[in-house]
Amino acid sequence: MKLALYRAKLRAQRAAKTVVGKAAGSAAIGALHLARKFDPAKTADFFGALMRKLGPMLPEQRIGRANLVAAFPEKSTAEIEAILAGVWDNLGRSGAEFAHLDSVWDYDPDHPEHSRIKVTPRSLELFKQLQDDGKPALIFASHLGNWELPAVAAVAHGLDTAVLYRRPNIEAADRIVEEIRSVKMGQLVAAGRTAPFKLAQALQEGKHVGMLVDQHFSNGVDVTFFGQTCKANPLLARLLRQIDCPLHGARVIRLPDNSFRAELTEQIQPARDAEGRIDIQATMQAVTSVIEGWVRETPEQWLWLHRRWR
Template identity: 30%
Template structure:
């Protein structure tokens, strides 16, 4: 092992030890106090992150009627929510053991029950605590599988995965070249596939989002239409500290002879739903995402 490899391995171990220390602290505090503690830290310190100015610009462009004071409040709420979500992600096993923290709306519960033993595609957005959609679905006996991006640190990756698996009885699938095949297999076996659909996707379509051209992911619509599965869109709102309400609905997918046009239309409807939810709770969405390519170019040119 050369010096560079040794330094990398040492860095991995330091990150892992720090991670375990944070989990130990949060476990000692418990879910409610740990979530509040991390949320407060992020509210105080995250605005010094370079992403804060990007988030502020995106919010100003998306909701131009807001005053600077209103944007400041929303972004402070956003950072607190992200800090809380980070802590709750590390404490997933504890939250899974307390499902009463998560309430499903009657309409969404009815849609999940109507699916029965068949597979489905569930998509959500980075609002509230998005990890808990699977926990809510499992409370109705529906196994969920999740797709995620692996961490570069193998020690942290193995530890994170072991804790996240408690929320995904259908399994976790690492994003990659074979992930779609695995997701198809799981969906055909009756598992609900949970995925995020609000991040920018260069393989998707370009369409208006908050009035500006944005990169919209079409993966959930494509997968649902290709496999003939129901598509459910849901979000997990934070309603009181570490307590949540999951709301959503089944989206009707168009089926014509033009599959590409059908996917385009349904993707726009999906993101229109996202936009409505974000407008209702703007402090719970992740505004720093590079959703708008033209705005990203503008930001880069202005620096």
Template identity: 30%
Template sequence: MTYYLVRFLSRLVCLLPGRLCDALGRMLALCLWPFLPAKRKKLAREQVAMCLGTDAKESERIAKESAVRFGPMLFEVLRFPVIVRRMADYVEIEGAEHLRTMLEKGKGAVIATAHTGNWELMGGALSQAGFPIIGVAMRQHDAAMDRFINEYRCLVGMHITYKDDVREMFRMMKKGWIVGLLADQDTNRRDGVVLDFFGQPTNCVPGPAAMARSAGIGVIPGYITRKKDGTHKIILHAPIDVPRTKDKRSDIRTAGQAVNRILEQHIREHPEEWFWLHDRWKSMHE
């Protein structure tokens, strides 16, 4: 039942103008903001202040905007059936040449991205621009929502695989596909690598650097940001080389640290668009 209700809601939203959907999404998120747990909001404010050195008022503003943006983002996903028809007008891509050059090597590519901007839209925009994108998904607890979001990811052109199917990722990379990995959330201490992030020891996922190292290619940091006119811009950076020495762990740390530096800079430029509500340093405190 949930699946059909969300599909029905999507049909209704697709009948509305984009700007109205943005306004409705923001209004919905603003209404829900007071109901977010105080502990979670406090965490977001503290992380903003620690990373950006902002005062209490600015930290509160950034934390709130970071949460409120999920309203318009949700409505954009619901509007995928409309957006996909004019994706090139809706999303600008900067640095596409880095991706094309990488694909010419015949080994596929790895994009390290983050929970910043509308990352769901990013994969679809690259797919519609002609890039074969593998979206790596986390299985949702609600089967109906898992079905819905993956159908809409496929609608905009992505191939979806779950994050535990690493063999499929490598198999498709050999055929020239691009793996997009979200690489900015906390993981367990056993699997993660500790790197510097905003001056703090931070547990990071090794996936992007590890996959690129195995394939003998570099990692392309890439992020999406929302422009003032409501459209979006994807920024793809030059590939980060991954060393291939006898010390695999050290190689991964070297490349991962370089990716972190680029992500840091992106967050400083677009602080309201990162997911500050996530406890980025949880495993470091356990």
């Protein structure tokens, strides 16, 4: 009798989860379609302001505050709260901009003064090298500023790319998210067991592979981030060990008036062991150190709301 009740309870929980998931997916689809009907800049302003009010009521507020206190022990309570408000604002704006991925990237190389995107001259030189050198490349990014735009920028200006992404847990939302991303992001590779093989194949075909590398990865390698040990996904370094190619970082920083600044780092030299092979852990530490430098410059634009240290 008890076993039958337990099984019935599990079935009910699964059914409820399915119903909630479908409802949440439908809501996400509706919100994204609705957002596309409005001006991107005004929508970003609205959702940025909305998340400044709603964010502090959510459980992630405590996670973000704890992370910031650990990373910046020298900052006052008021400074920590100001950064957190910026984090929520950036998250709201990024969500609104996601619905307009096919139009948010607004950069005209012939008339940069009229463009919404600002690109440093050196970054333009580096991008041109990636286009013309005939080599594949690995490009990492982080959840900073608008983290969807580096992949959009690459495709918009003729770079053949493959991008690793994580599927949403809700199936209906996954469909609309993939539909929006596929418009401007080149080949999309969903995270999973086959992803390393697909990304390695993309590199062998001469493509430029991009991925976000700043979240916790349970089976990752130890790296130091803001003075504390955390786990980093070693996939980037493992691909580099298989296929020797240039390694760069990319970021798109949010500027006032709904504009952005896009940057590519200089080529990053991977660490090598005594035998000359790519050192996986040391290379991921070098990448993590670059990201830490970025975050220190604009801490209010990084996603502090997940448990980076565990």
